Amino acid sequence: MSARWIEVADGxxxxxxxxxxxxLGLVVGDDACLVVDTGGDEVQGAEWASAVRRVTPLPWTVVLTHSHFDHSFGTQAFLPCPVLAHPNCVDELVIESAEEKDKWSAxxxxxKRPEIAAAIRATRIVLPNTLVSERTTVDLGGRIVEIEQFGLGHTDNDLVLRVPDADVVFAGDLVENGAPPSFPGSFPASWPTALAGLLTLTGPDTVVVPGHGEPVDAAFVDRQRADIAAVVELAAAFVAGSVTLEDVLRDSPFPAEATRRAIGRLTGRNRSGR
Known part of the structure; x- marks a missing residue:
């Protein structure tokens, strides 16, 4: 399993x-550590837990940034411990985990990677045991981590973590680097608002850790916010009949496939982005 460490700030x-x-993220304090997401199956989760233990022996708390398999299916390897998540994350894991297993194992x-398919199929789903529905903090000893939720975006259960003394923000999949935002199951109409909320936690030197890709800065996040907002505007013009689908695909800041998925979310039966 190919992986490497980046230290984005002290600890x-x-x-x-x-x-x-x-x-995936690790925040180390004087008395405890915080693990940000757990990977896509129990095998990856065990590798991740072992990697954390090579950095620190301190007791850990897990926070899931959202419910998608690649961020939440590896939790078993960290038990017993507190597992924090948004209440909707629990609902999604209960309702969607079997379908996610089938989809990703297929x-x-x-x-032609049967070992990962088998690991996903064999994974035991762990439900979070500590629910975060409003701003909260975790005290790691000499270091506080703030946890917030800014509304519907990549999912209905995205959590954002801020380490104030290090000026680092963990964004989960609200931010993607190296690929377009993942729109299936998302809420594009409100995603820019969620990113605007995230940006209130940042300054010019803040390191933002996306769910996928290398760390970025606040300027990158603001550009992604603007790009998603542009797709929302294009979709509204398409629904109004003032532009064609070809116009939308031509003018979108994202590739055609990602744009089609965003439009599908924005032009569904209730036109709410659900």
Whole structure:
């Protein structure tokens, strides 16, 4: 399993996995550490837990930035411990985890990677045991981590973590680097507002850790916010009949496939972005 560490600030680490270009986080305090997301299956979760233990022996708390398999299916390896998540994350894991297992095990089977497919199928889903529905903090000893939620965006259960003394923000998949935002199941109409909320936590020197890709800065996040907002505007013009689908695909800041997925979310039956 190809992975490497990046230390983005003193005691704030990112584990970068080649698979899915995934970024997982570790924040170390004086008395405890915080693990940000757990990977896509129990095998990856165990590797990730072992990597954390090579950095620190301190007791850990897990925070899930959202419910998608690649961020939440590896939790079993960290138990017993507090597992924090938004209440809707629990709902999604209960309702969607079996379908996610089928979908992604089939994907890796098609990719001729049966070992990952088998690991996903065998994964035991762990439900978070501590719910975060409003701003909260975790005290790691000499270091506070703030956890916030800024509304509907990549999912209905995105959490954002800020390490104030290190000027680092973990954004989950509200921010993507190296690929377009992932729109299936998302809420494009309100996603720019969620990113605007995230930007209130940043300054010119803030390191923002996306769910996938290398760390970025606030300017990158603001550009992504503007790009998603542009797609929302194009979709509204398409619904109004003032532009064609070809116009939208031509003018979108994202590739055609991502744009079509965003439009599909924005022009559904209730036109709410759900």
């Amino acid at each position: 704030v680490h990112v584990r970068r996995y080649e698979e899915l270009d995934l970024s 994907y890796y089977t098609d990719q």
